[in-house]
Amino acid sequence: MMTLADIAALAEVSESTASRALRDNPVVNKETRLKVQQIAQQYQFNVNPTARSLRTQKSYTIAVIILFDAKSQQAISDPFLLEILGVIADELTHKGYDMLLSTSKTKDKDWKTYYIDAKRADGLIIIGQGEHDQRIEQLSHSRVPFVVWGASSGHDNFTVVGSQNRSGAEAAVSHLVAQGCKHIAFLGDYRHNEIEQRYLGYQDALQKAGLALNADYELITDFTAQDGYLKTQQQLFPLLPELDGIFAASDAIALGAMKALQEHGVQVPQQLAVAGFDDIAMSAYCSPALTTVKQDTINGGKLLVYKLLQQMDGEQAESELLPVRLLTRQSSARS
Amino acid sequence: MMTLADIAALAEVSESTASRALRDNPVVNKETRLKVQQIAQQYQFNVNPTARSLRTQKSYTIAVIILFDAKSQQAISDPFLLEILGVIADELTHKGYDMLLSTSKTKDKDWKTYYIDAKRADGLIIIGQGEHDQRIEQLSHSRVPFVVWGASSGHDNFTVVGSQNRSGAEAAVSHLVAQGCKHIAFLGDYRHNEIEQRYLGYQDALQKAGLALNADYELITDFTAQDGYLKTQQQLFPLLPELDGIFAASDAIALGAMKALQEHGVQVPQQLAVAGFDDIAMSAYCSPALTTVKQDTINGGKLLVYKLLQQMDGEQAESELLPVRLLTRQSSARS
DNA sequence: ATCCATACTGCAATCGATTGCAATAACGAA
DNA sequence: TTCGTTATTGCAATCGATTGCAGTATGGAT
Numbered sequence: 025m026m027t028l029a030d031i032a033a034l035a036e037v038s039e040s041t042a043s044r045a046l047r048d049n050p051v052v053n054k055e056t057r058l059k060v061q062q063i064a065q066q067y068q069f070n071v072n073p074t075a076r077s078l079r080t081q082k083s084y085t086i087a088v089i090i091l092f093d094a095k096s097q098q099a100i101s102d103p104f105l106l107e108i109l110g111v112i113a114d115e116l117t118h119k120g121y122d123m124l125l126s127t128s129k130t131k132d133k134d135w136k137t138y139y140i141d142a143k144r145a146d147g148l149i150i151i152g153q154g155e156h157d158q159r160i161e162q163l164s165h166s167r168v169p170f171v172v173w174g175a176s177s178g179h180d181n182f183t184v185v186g187s188q189n190r191s192g193a194e195a196a197v198s199h200l201v202a203q204g205c206k207h208i209a210f211l212g213d214y215r216h217n218e219i220e221q222r223y224l225g226y227q228d229a230l231q232k233a234g235l236a237l238n239a240d241y242e243l244i245t246d247f248t249a250q251d252g253y254l255k256t257q258q259q260l261f262p263l264l265p266e267l268d269g270i271f272a273a274s275d276a277i278a279l280g281a282m283k284a285l286q287e288h289g290v291q292v293p294q295q296l297a298v299a300g301f302d303d304i305a306m307s308a309y310c311s312p313a314l315t316t317v318k319q320d321t322i323n324g325g326k327l328l329v330y331k332l333l334q335q336m337d338g339e340q341a342e343s344e345l346l347p348v349r350l351l352t353r354q355s356s357a358r359s
Numbered sequence: 360m361m362t363l364a365d366i367a368a369l370a371e372v373s374e375s376t377a378s379r380a381l382r383d384n385p386v387v388n389k390e391t392r393l394k395v396q397q398i399a400q401q402y403q404f405n406v407n408p409t410a411r412s413l414r415t416q417k418s419y420t421i422a423v424i425i426l427f428d429a430k431s432q433q434a435i436s437d438p439f440l441l442e443i444l445g446v447i448a449d450e451l452t453h454k455g456y457d458m459l460l461s462t463s464k465t466k467d468k469d470w471k472t473y474y475i476d477a478k479r480a481d482g483l484i485i486i487g488q489g490e491h492d493q494r495i496e497q498l499s500h501s502r503v504p505f506v507v508w509g510a511s512s513g514h515d516n517f518t519v520v521g522s523q524n525r526s527g528a529e530a531a532v533s534h535l536v537a538q539g540c541k542h543i544a545f546l547g548d549y550r551h552n553e554i555e556q557r558y559l560g561y562q563d564a565l566q567k568a569g570l571a572l573n574a575d576y577e578l579i580t581d582f583t584a585q586d587g588y589l590k591t592q593q594q595l596f597p598l599l600p601e602l603d604g605i606f607a608a609s610d611a612i613a614l615g616a617m618k619a620l621q622e623h624g625v626q627v628p629q630q631l632a633v634a635g636f637d638d639i640a641m642s643a644y645c646s647p648a649l650t651t652v653k654q655d656t657i658n659g660g661k662l663l664v665y666k667l668l669q670q671m672d673g674e675q676a677e678s679e680l681l682p683v684r685l686l687t688r689q690s691s692a693r694s
Numbered sequence: 695a696t697c698c699a700t701a702c703t704g705c706a707a708t709c710g711a712t713t714g715c716a717a718t719a720a721c722g723a724a
Numbered sequence: 725t726t727c728g729t730t731a732t733t734g735c736a737a738t739c740g741a742t743t744g745c746a747g748t749a750t751g752g753a754t
Binding site for chain 2: 739740741742743
Binding site for chain 2: 287310
C-alpha cells in the first residue's frame with residue numbers, strides 16, 4: 025500500500041506539498057500539482073480515509089437510522105423503505121459520502137455519542153419517527169446535523185421531509201365519497217406521526233362531504249397485512265351491510281382487509297370500495313388492483329440528502345412535504 | 360470531548376496503561392484497571408474509533424454490497440432483501456461491527472481498493488450475484504474476507520450462503536404435479552444464478568414425474584410483477600387450455616401472472632395452479648393465497664455474518680445452503 | 695548481601711494524512 | 725544595493741489511540 029509519503033518521495037516534494045497538490049490547492053505551483061497528481065494516478069494512490077478523518081475530524085460518512093415501531097418491531101411499510109434507502113444510497117455515493125446503516129430496534133446507543141462525537145458520521149438521516157420519538161427531540165437541542173423522514177408537526181425545530189400525508193389521504197377518501205361511499209372505515213395506527221396525518225385527512229374528507237364521523241369505523245391497525253386482515257374480520261364484519269368503504273393507512277393493511285372481505289364474500293368494489301396508501305409494487309397486481317396514494321420516493325430521498333448536506337454547510341434547511349399522487353384502480357371503481 | 364490522555368491524567372497513569380486498562384489487559388494491575396475503567400465510565404469516555412482504526416488497521420466495519428441486475432436494475436426480490444438486510448444489521452451490531460451499505464448499480468469502484476485497502480471495512484458481504492459476477496471471481500483471488508449470498512456452483516473458491524433453491528423448486532413443482540398439473544410453465548430468468556437453480560429444480564420435478572420438458576413453457580421473466588403479468592399475457596395465453604400450472608421463480612412474478620390470469624377469466628387454482636418462491640408478506644394475503652417456498656432469512660443473515668467473521672479470524676468457511684419450506688396455500692389447492 | 699524472576703508501568707514511536715507558520719527564492723521598486 | 729512583495733515549498737505539530745521495549749520495584753532464593 026502506497027502512502028502519501030511515497031508519492032511525495034516519487035514526486036520529489038514534501039508531504040505537505042503532495043497533500044496540497046492532490047487536493048488541487050492553487051497555492052501549489054500548477055506544474056508541481058500536475059506532476060504529483062499524475063504520479064498518484066499512475067500508482068493508483070488513494071488517500072487513507074481513516075488518517076484523513078483523524079486529522080480533519082470529518083468522516084465523509086452519513087448514518088442512516090431506520091426506526092422501528094416499538095411494539096410491532098416493524099418499520100413503515102417495508103417496500104417503501106427499501107426504495108427510499110436505495111435512493112439515499114445512490115445520492116450519498118454521488119456526493120462522495122459513505123452510508124452507515126443502522127436499524128434501531130429497541131434499546132440503543134445514544135446517537136450523538138455513537139455517531140457524531142465518535143466521528144463515525146458527519147450527519148444523520150432518520151427514517152420514520154414512530155410515536156414522537158424523544159431521541160429526535162433531544163437531538164434537535166444539540167448541534168448535530170440531521171434530517172428526518174416522516175410527518176412534520178409544523179412547529180418542529182428540526183428538518184423534516186415527508187409526504188403530504190394529510191391531503192393525500194383526503195384525496196383518497198374524497199375519491200371514495202365520489203364513488204358513492206357513505207360509510208368509510210379508517211384502518212391504521214394514528215399514534216404514529218405519519219398515520220395521524222392520514223387520519224386527519226380522512227376526517228377532512230368526511231367533513232367536507234358532510235358525512236358523520238363514527239368511532240366504530242376507526243380501527244387501530246398495525247402496519248401489516250395480517251393485522252388488516254384480523255381487524256377487518258373482527259371489527260368490520262359486524263358493520264357490514266352498511267359499511268361501504270375502507271381507507272387503509274397503508275397498502276399492506278388494505279390488502280389484508282381485501283383478503284378478509286373476499287373470503288367473506290364481499291364484492292370489492294361493488295359492495296365496498298377500498299383505498300390504500302403507498303403504492304407498493306403489489307398494489308397494481310392484486311385483484312382487484314388497489315387504489316392508492318403514491319409517495320414521491322425519489323425526490324424524498326434526494327431532498328433528505330440535500331437538506332442534510334445543507335445543514336452540514338452551516339445553512340438552515342426548511343422542512344418540506346412532497347406532493348403525492350392518487351392512483352385510482354379497480355378496488356374503488358364503482359361507477 | 361474527552362480523550363484517552365484526559366482519562367489517563369485523571370487516573371494518574373500513563374496513556375499506555377490507560378489504553379491497556381480500558382481493554383482489560385491483564386498485564387495491568389487489577390486495581391489500576393478498575394480505577395481507569397471506573398473513571399472512563401464516569402466521564403462517559405469512548406475511544407475514538409478513527410484513531411483506533413488508524414493505529415490498528417482495522418475498522419470494525421463490514422461493507423454490505425447489494426448487487427443489482429445489470430439490465431433490470433433490480434435486486435433479487437425486494438422484500439426478501441430488506442429482511443435479510445435487517446438480520447445482518449442486527450447481527451453485526453451484536454458482534455460490535457458497523458455496517459456500511461452500498462447498492463452497487465452499474466459502474467463501480469473496485470471493492471478491494473475502496474473498502475479493504477482503504478480500511479473502510481474489514482470484510483464484505485455481497486448479496487445477489489446476478490449473472491456470474493466477474494468482480495466476485497476476482498475477489499476470490501485476493502486475500503479479502505468476503506461471503507456471498509446466492510447460489511453455489513458447488514465448486515466456487517469462495518464462501519456462499521444461500522437457499523436450497525433447487526430442491527425447493529423441485530418440491531414446489533412436485534406439489535403442483537401432485538395436484539394434477541401436467542403442463543407446467545416456468546417463469547423466471549435463469550441467467551441469474553439462483554434462478555437457474557430453481558429452474559433446474561423445476562426440471563428435476565418434471566423428470567421425476569415423467570413429464571416432458573417443453574421449451575414453450577419456459578419464459579425468461581424479470582423479477583417484477585409487471586413482467587410476470589406481461590409475459591403471461593403474451594406467451595401463456597395462447598397455450599391456455601392445455602397449460603394447467605405455473606411455477607414462478609419469485610412471488611412477485613407469480614402475483615403478476617395470477618393477475619393476468621384472473622383478468623382473462625382463468626380460475627386459479629381450478630383451471631391452473633400457481634406456485635411462487637420467497638413468501639413475501641403479500642403472498643398470504645392475496646387472493647387466492649399463493650403457494651410458495653419460504654427461505655430461511657434469519658439463519659441466512661446470521662450465517663453470512665458468522666462465516667465472514669470466521670474468515671476474518673483466519674479460518675476457512677464452508678459454503679452452505681439452507682433448507683427451505685414449501686407453504687401450500689389456495690393457489691395450488693386443486694384437491 | 696546479591697541476584698533473579700515477576701509484576702507493573704511508562705517512554706516514545708507509529709498509524710497516514712493535514713495545516714499553520716516559517717523559510718526561501720525571485721523580482722521589481724526605490 | 726537594499727527592501728518589500730509575491731509565489732512556492734517544507735518543517736513540524738497535530739489528530740487520538742496502540743504497542744514494543746525498556747525501566748523500576750518487590751520479594752524470594754541463595
